Amino acid sequence: MVKCISIGIWLVLPFCNIVVQAQQTDVFAREIRFSSSRGTVYEMLNQITEQSGFWFVYDSDLIDNEKKVTVSKGIYPLREAILQITGNNTLEMKLIGRHILLYKEKAVPTRVAVSEQMPSFLMVRGTVRDRETGEPLAYSSIGIDGTGKGVVANQNGSFLLKLPDSLLYSSLYISHLGYEPQKIATELLAGNTTDIRLQVRPIPLEEVIVRLVNPVKILKEMLEKRGENYAETPVNLTTFYREGVEKGKELLALTEAVFKVYKTGYCSLENDRVKLLKMRRIDNERWKDTLVMKIKAGIKASFTLDLTKNLPDFLTFNESNLYNYYKVDMSVVDSHLVHVIAFEQRKDVRLALYKGELYVDAENSALLRVRMEINPDYIRKATNALIVKKSKRIDITPKKVVYTVSYKPWGGKYYIGHVRGDLDFRIKKRGKLFASSVHTWFEMATCNIDTLQVRRFARRETLPINKVFSETRFMYDENFWGDLNIILPEEKLDQAISKINSRIIETE
Template identity: 45%
Template sequence: MGNLIKSLLIVLLAGVPFICQRAIGAEVIDLPDRSFQQNGNLYQDDLKRVVTITRGRATVYRLLSKISEQTGLLFIYDSKIVENDKRVVVEPGEYPLEDAVRIITGNRDLRIKIEENYILLYLPNADKAEPEIKKRDEIPSANNQTQEGGHFAISGAIKDRLTDEPIEFATISVNDKPYGTVSNLNGEFIFTLPDSLLDSHIKISHLGYQSRLFKASLLAGQRATFYLDQRIIPLQEIVVRAIDPTKTIREMMAARVRNYNSDPLYITAFYREGIEYKNNISLSEAVLKIYKTGVIYGANSEQVKVLKMRRLASSPEKDTLVTKIKSSINSSLLLDLVKNLPDFLQPQAYLQYDFSHTDITVIDDRRVYVISFEQKEEITAPLYKGKLYIDAGNWALTQARFEVNPKYVAKATDDIIVKQSRKVEIIPERVEYLVSYKSNNGVYTLNHVRGDLNFRVRPKRKLFSSNLHIWFEMVNCKTESSNVTPIPREERISTRDIFSETSYSYDKEFWGNFNVILPEENLKDFIKKYVF
């Protein structure tokens, strides 16, 4: 199966006393509202612009969409403030834009700001509208000061406009700048930037969707819900374009040096790994500085330094497992597939895999070929199956989603479990990986990696089993290409050790101004209840 699956090793022990290390101290903060200034007469004229409501009974979302069609302006708002599905009755007629919005939403306290092609709806002191205690460890402050100056934060949720479903792992970045983060499994994100980028443009993008671009100052200090439109490729084009999948992969491999960085970079990354078994959660999070070598060098040449770190763990039950993840940082580095070629990208891959062109989609408004692969029927070893997303114009690999073939994943037990108690039987049920890249001025860098490993655990001589979920992910939050030198040996950590056992000093202002992946709902609840 190659180095990837064997690089992430799970240590499982049964009946071992578990000592939970906890740091001391907690702090409650209240995020102040960052008010906006109106843009003079032009802003006032836009608000007085007359719009027509022809249908008086509809949902709030439908009526606001009609205003967008008339004005060419797109609405941005927090769905907790404006109820999309609420049905309202409005007297048909002509209204000033400002009045129409307040009548439709039923909220006279709404503030309205127009900038470029967007209408922002928000409440003054919106963060106080729903009182909530926030620990500094949970959410970064929007106005922390550092030696580099002030910072601001943009937060919210990203959803599909058609289905209203959250969009997971969408990329949020600064247009033509080396900053970024991703949304979590609930589509939520927070993006912290220096004040010097207030006039920059923020881009939200995801595979298969039309990208959105808006000015950072429009949403600084605010929370909003962002809706993305699906980008559909006509069926006729998919049928007409005959794409040779193996040739497409060869083109991608030949273009690696051109598309990906050849010189060393510094990457500031947020990293999280977690273990969930029964009602227990163990979580390790860190901000890492990575010395990342060029595309022609392997992962062994890369170095990692821990800038910030914390561990959280719930108290286990008597019959719980002590589970540890080994080499998770190394696995995250190995998931840079264009540097560390897995077996399905090796020159002889056609001997083990069948490849097919199955779709055409888009990302960042660029056409992307979807190449599916699966091991040949006669091969029964635990190999991979998945999809590669290759840019149709420059042949860059933009994303890969793959898993150990579910038919044979049980055979991978010995490759994954490095040490197992005799008292339990553990069988892998699903092992999945996600890798994405982002382009900055035509050069691609690693953007986000995630691994999800699901197991079934059954104590021997017992009838029932329990689920064990292990995951890790890393997101590239900032890339630097100037004055890049190797990390001093005494500051490096071993990427092959058990990361959760790395020694660290607790910092009550853990997040600071670093970008992070927001935790999902179950992790939020766990973090809120945790006693630091």
């Protein structure tokens, strides 16, 4: 249908429009049956979805999902049923594929002419949620189907994707661990703020029974197939990186940047190289003269956490293996069944080692996701490894350290998609009665993958990644991110930035 509309032959267009209009008229005349019922707007629209097979897309500022409505018993044409539920007779409706767009006339996305001087961009904004509960799905993947362009939702499930105007008629692919992915026409979402609901993918009992296998065998197969699943040759990535320090509920410092990355193959001994494109630093003036923790080598950690290249001890199997492994569950990623394997140090091992879960594709044995934390029972033993330098008048104790890593598919291979580290510390000045809590974190998300025009940066262009990144000298760009994709600040972080007396520091 959309292909007909976009054909560049004038004589064909009137016929295509007539066909499309006829199809849409028939759809909106379809009968929907309601028994006398009351519920939220979302619940009632969901009843239409169950009867018709069509999903709804709309701006969450236009329609209140939580508003309570009552629909009288009866049979309604689809269009009338929608108007009854929303209570908004000014709504326009448009069918694209298996989705119905609800909008006001001015919100219909149109193709914007591209100027030679100033390219146009589409803004696709929304929140990914659980279809039944409405809970946000943190770190969902949102990308353009068939390309390396995409972004990761923040902890609130919210995302903002900036796309060139030429991708208006592409398809957006939204996925999250344990859920059925959705593919939605980009033109449905362009210019709107949309709630996207994903359905939990249940795992049939027979699948669980058939796939009961040795977890160590699964992990060894994963290692053996790295050559099939991960790139052996270098690629260029565009990534968004940020790191922050919070004391209690207050933000002390935030540093954000966009990098161009020369990412070497999984079996290469050569180091990855990072080139700084954009950067900004926000400091809380209120805490300028007090103790502030700084993150060292957060960028290096982000690349070290590519565990398919830098194998950790829990993926090294030998006679002195320190870990036990358990197959604890099956889940789903992008419609693929995955084995969930837990690992933890043996009871007789009393070192500060990791515990966590590994998610391995049951079909192709690719490692898709890792969550790991330093064993809480022995985390104090990791103090010297985590803290580089401190005053003798201060005691710093790590309380919790968690890392997550996920991979994204592109062109038949998997690449690092999102990395995050959360480190919580207890800080106490000697002689003081009370201690304070400090949370430091860093994360990096891959926004674009280029396997064709791969460039290795000269050393003079390369950013040192094992230093305190927040102290990097840079020139602030007034236009800042432009068309670059970033992870949106979480609601909590966004409020913290707006409340503090902040300043963007520029150094030349």
